[in-house]
Amino acid sequence: MRSYAIGDIHGHFDLLKRQHDLIADDSARHGAAPVIHLGDLVDRGPDCAGVIQYLMDGIAAGQDWLVLKGNHDRMFSGYLDDFHFHDEGLRRDLSWLHPKLGGVATLASYGVKNAGERPLRPVWEDAVAAVPQAHRDFLAGLLTKHQRGDIGFVHAGIRPGVAWDDQTETDLIWIRDGFLIDPYDHGLLIVHGHTALDAPQHYGNRVNIDSGAAYGGPLTAVAIEGREVFLLTPAGRVPLRP
Known part of the structure; x- marks a missing residue:
């Protein structure tokens, strides 16, 4: 069973299109x-707005694409839905518009300028007016996990010891502690992002x-055959092994 996966995009539309080109080349050879x-x-x-529109357009055109929800996607949705929203996975001393989170860049891509320098309420009102309802609906409808064969796809990880069907959304999009240090077989091979590395890594489980x-790093796309993982490059597949 073959699948492709793409890591955390974070508004880099140009990088996303390049990875789709690599996938198209690989698909032409392997199916x-x-x-x-x-x-x-x-x-x-x-270009966060461009990323969302591109994915929406591709899916509407019949592309076999699935998009999972990340913690940043939920923070964006929650912000638009409720001026007072604070994601339960986020430290209490931070907000989505804090420079560490990058929400200002997202709003700028929708034409909401200087969001980090203006009073919060007018910025929120401008954001609600600027972001198309179709984008909000798309984000609200994203899945938090997906299984194909022996592979479990999630944004952040899973809670070790908890059954796949019983995982919580917050763990699936936020978890680090407990998951990243767990060396044991999860049954499924978990393919995830969320924790940035210099290069993709295979840890066995x-x-x-x-x-x-x-x-400022690259965006990664991989091909998965059964439980084998291959990094996609302009020169072709490179095996990614533990």
Whole structure:
């Protein structure tokens, strides 16, 4: 069973299109398969609105694409829905518009300027007016996990010892502690992002493909055959092994 997966995008539309080109080249050689995007479509990068529109348009046109929800996507949705929203996974001393989170860049991509320098209420009102309802509906409808064969796709990870069907949304989009240090077999091979690395890594029981696009690094796409994982490059597949 073949699948493709793409790591955390964070508003880098140009990088996303390049990874889709690599997937198209690989599919021409090996056959088509679903593409799973692991979430964090928005924040920090320059064209968050463009990323969402591109994914919506592709799915509407019949592309076999699946998009999962990341913590940044939920923070964006929650902000638009409620001026007082604070995501339960986020430290209490931070807000989505804090420079560490990147929400200002997301709003700028929708034409809401200087969001980090103006009073909060007018910024929120401008954001609600600027973000199309179709984008809000798309984000609200994102899944938090997906299974294909022996592979479990999530944004952040899973809670070890908890059954796949019993995982909570907050763990699936936020978890680090407990998951990243757990060496045991999860049954499924977990393919995830959320925790940025210099390069994708295979740990035996999980594969992290967040290669730090949010911080100037590359965006990663992989092909998965059964439980084998291959990094996609312009020169072709490179095996990614524990």
